[in-house]
Amino acid sequence: MDSEKVIQNCIEMIRIPTVNSMKGSASYQIEEYKNVLRSNFRSLFSLAETKEIGDALLLYIRGKKKDLLPVIFVGHMDVVAAPNEELWKYPPFSGKEADGCIWGRGTIDMKGVQCILLSAFDELLEKGFMPGRDIYLYLSCDEETGGATTSKAAEYLKSQGVKFQAVFDEGGSIGEKYMDRIPGRYAELAVAEKGSLAYEFTIHATGGHAANPPKDSAIVKMARLITAIEDTKIFRSEITKEARTVFNGLQKHMDEKDAEILESAMMEPAPFPKLHELYPHVDAMLGATIAFTVISGGTAFNVMPSEVKLIANVRVASNQNEDEITGKLQEIAEQYSAECRLIDGGNASKVTSEDAWAYKEMKSCLEKVFENINVFPTMLYGGTDSKHFQDMTKETIRFSPLYLEPWQCMGVHGVNECISKESLIRGEEFYRYFLSKL
Numbered sequence: 001m002d003s004e005k006v007i008q009n010c011i012e013m014i015r016i017p018t019v020n021s022m023k024g025s026a027s028y029q030i031e032e033y034k035n036v037l038r039s040n041f042r043s044l045f046s047l048a049e050t051k052e053i054g055d056a057l058l059l060y061i062r063g064k065k066k067d068l069l070p071v072i073f074v075g076h077m078d079v080v081a082a083p084n085e086e087l088w089k090y091p092p093f094s095g096k097e098a099d100g101c102i103w104g105r106g107t108i109d110m111k112g113v114q115c116i117l118l119s120a121f122d123e124l125l126e127k128g129f130m131p132g133r134d135i136y137l138y139l140s141c142d143e144e145t146g147g148a149t150t151s152k153a154a155e156y157l158k159s160q161g162v163k164f165q166a167v168f169d170e171g172g173s174i175g176e177k178y179m180d181r182i183p184g185r186y187a188e189l190a191v192a193e194k195g196s197l198a199y200e201f202t203i204h205a206t207g208g209h210a211a212n213p214p215k216d217s218a219i220v221k222m223a224r225l226i227t228a229i230e231d232t233k234i235f236r237s238e239i240t241k242e243a244r245t246v247f248n249g250l251q252k253h254m255d256e257k258d259a260e261i262l263e264s265a266m267m268e269p270a271p272f273p274k275l276h277e278l279y280p281h282v283d284a285m286l287g288a289t290i291a292f293t294v295i296s297g298g299t300a301f302n303v304m305p306s307e308v309k310l311i312a313n314v315r316v317a318s319n320q321n322e323d324e325i326t327g328k329l330q331e332i333a334e335q336y337s338a339e340c341r342l343i344d345g346g347n348a349s350k351v352t353s354e355d356a357w358a359y360k361e362m363k364s365c366l367e368k369v370f371e372n373i374n375v376f377p378t379m380l381y382g383g384t385d386s387k388h389f390q391d392m393t394k395e396t397i398r399f400s401p402l403y404l405e406p407w408q409c410m411g412v413h414g415v416n417e418c419i420s421k422e423s424l425i426r427g428e429e430f431y432r433y434f435l436s437k438l
């Protein structure tokens, strides 16, 4: 597509706020946003069969070969809020064009990606293109608030007996000089994502006046419980299947010496001191983590609370599962007379191999469009919409073909989110080539 048109599409998409957490206010204008998509990508919307699921859209384009399994591109239309507006260089919903970039909430996560995918597809269809296989596009509306609509969409597709050759979603991106160890540009394709489990802990106690406090009040017990959870070894640190896939993928791009250093670091017993030296944030890769995120209790300075609640978020890797972690947390909770309840979540994803069709196909297209690029696997610590489609496929690749400078990554869910125009233009070129190969 004409580069200027791609840029204009992106600006228009950024200008419409779609903050799902502020549904019911002017910050969530999903109908206006969908209207922009319908009018800017006319060929796509006129040729696709479209189904609305809640505020989300499911598009289906028929391909040439009936014997090939379809693929689905999953992406979200909603964005997170931009509360500290005064800290932004340009207003977050301005889509301001400045310094070679487009600025605004969603330029990276992920309207920029949606823009280049839809621009590329629309351009191809306008010229009479028919994909090799059936292609689904699922545009979700509540990824940033848990994806309840997406689980309905996945249920619908399952009820229709749909299976996918591959699921594509956002995730890794393009960068330069990977950790100062691999020269040149690189593209990281996320082949796995961790699961997310939310737990609620409740402690009851006799309330009463703060002037006559009982020993071991609910808040004191909760504090002890938190410390006990922190101090107990609940999570196993291991070279998980996903960590091995990532490290082995990296080794192929390293010089012999660095590859050997990494190999010997992996051979060490837990807690892998050398690996930590090499990769400061490796902990989250080698097993589950826990974060205490919400705590609530008393109502006044002079009243003892009769109930205290705590919410914790565990991000689980493939070496442990929901049942095992729930069992261990409940065991500790019991010692502090607390109830522990799993309130939400799911296990880690399957790991897509570097030998999978989707991985190889994307890698070869990246190497063709971005010359001399190093393509290797990575994993995500957070979750994507793709998790809802796990039962329908063996292959999931989470990747956004956008080049990001390290400082730009800070803009995701933060301030000054922006994407370079050059990055959008190259990304659209990539999607045009990739779609033509499906």
Ligand SMILES: [Zn+2]
Binding pocket: 076, 109, 110, 143, 170
């Ligand atoms: Zn996102």
